[in-house]
Amino acid sequence: MNYLLFSSILLLTPSLHAFNLDAFSKHIDSHQEEYVEALREWVAVESDSSDALKRPEVEKMMEITAEKLRKMGGKVDLVDIGNQELPNGKIIPLPKVVTAQFGNDPKKRTVCVYGHVDVQPAKQEDGWATEPYNLTDINGNLHGRGASDNKAPVLAWIHAVEAYQALNIELPVNVKYIIEGMEETGSNGLDAMVSQRKDTFFSDIDYIIISDCGWLSRRPALTYGTRGNCYFFAEVEGPKQDLHSGVYGGTVIEPMTDLIGILDTLINPSGRILIPGINEAVAPLTDEERNMYENIQFDMENYRKKIGVDRLMYSTKEDVLAHRWRYPTVSIHGIEGAFSASGSKTVIPAKVIAKFSIRQVPDMDPSVVEKQVTDYLNAMFAKRNSPNKLRVQMIIGAKPWVADINDPLYEAGKKAVKKVFGEDPDMIREGGTIPVAKTFEDVTGKRIIMLPIGGFDDGLHSQNEKMSRYNYIEGTKYFAAYLHEVAQIPKV
């Protein structure tokens, strides 16, 4: 045998191990009920991170997660990430972050799976057909708060590693986990924790994997981008107290009229943003991208009906997808200080604060957007010649994230999808924001892939959230296959 060839085969040995999907499928299928039971236990923990009174439940959830990983022989830590100050001034501890590690072979690649085990609030009275924290199987759909976002995907990643262990197959990569309990309320404390561990926990990681989103249709998808978000408060302050419109109306320049006037200059009725500089900053749509949109499986009619509107802003699938994913938009969320109760109070509010946000896309930069919006609103306000005072503030400035779909990381994802689901995935983006993706990328300098297994109709953050058994179980096989595929990327 040619010595050189022989030695290169030795070096490549891990990659020559074929992935035996049948063995994994058999194992995972036969443990399906255990996986569903594990999800039932996790969903039963009301780990609502938005409610400080539920904080012990979130802590319990972190403990349960850590214990599961410990039992599998992982090197597990519960990391203290400090405190949180509540709006009432009270200080409470943030839920600890779970980190875990399986394997530390320097010859192998190391991936890190990010996930969260906190959930959005849910009450049966909100219109749930089932008790939200009692996982209920209806026609193969597992209904429960947090089932899809993000407990089943986290469990699927854990069970994928467990399957390697049970089958006595060496893990093709070292696997780390970072699992938090504050995602639904803004991942408080996580950025600092990631920064502090840049040269320790994150130093030997090659790639970060996030499975905290869903498919667009019944066809599997890989997610390669998320929009960012700049959230603004615009405050107009006038008289020193609220006034009666019968007594004072007609003699004062009303703050609410000023505010509505300037809000109406942000975007026109056909969806064009009117703030100078914003549209110019948007990366142009390439032919390649447009072609990709044409082939994506997306049911516009179903989308429109689900929303319950007569007409969408755009009439073609390509335009709707592009405006959901790769163009910015302005949304007006509310006006603090405005009269909003039922009835007909004739008040002139003295101070009103508009809340609006602009979804961010490449190549927009939140700090530039902050200035563009502030200057523009000040100019529009000046035109009104009002004696009232305007104050514009940017509260959140989350950057967009986009990956190169030709990255070997994504090629590995396509191969794993093809193996398990028998078809090619749609390459999609998320209209929403997963700020942690950008943080991971900026702080650690590592590449990120999003491998969703949630269904398009899972109802995240909504009533009757569910995860289908199919997506959960096949998703577990898919993650096992991905660990194999990602190990094949040559180390350079």
Ligand SMILES: *[C@@H]1O[C@H](CO)[C@@H](O)[C@H](O)[C@H]1NC(C)=O
């Ligand atoms: C969950 O729901 C099932 C079926 O409706 C019921 O039998 C069970 O008692 C419930 N469990 C809890 C803890 O509420």
Ligand SMILES: [Zn+2]
């Ligand atoms: Zn989530």
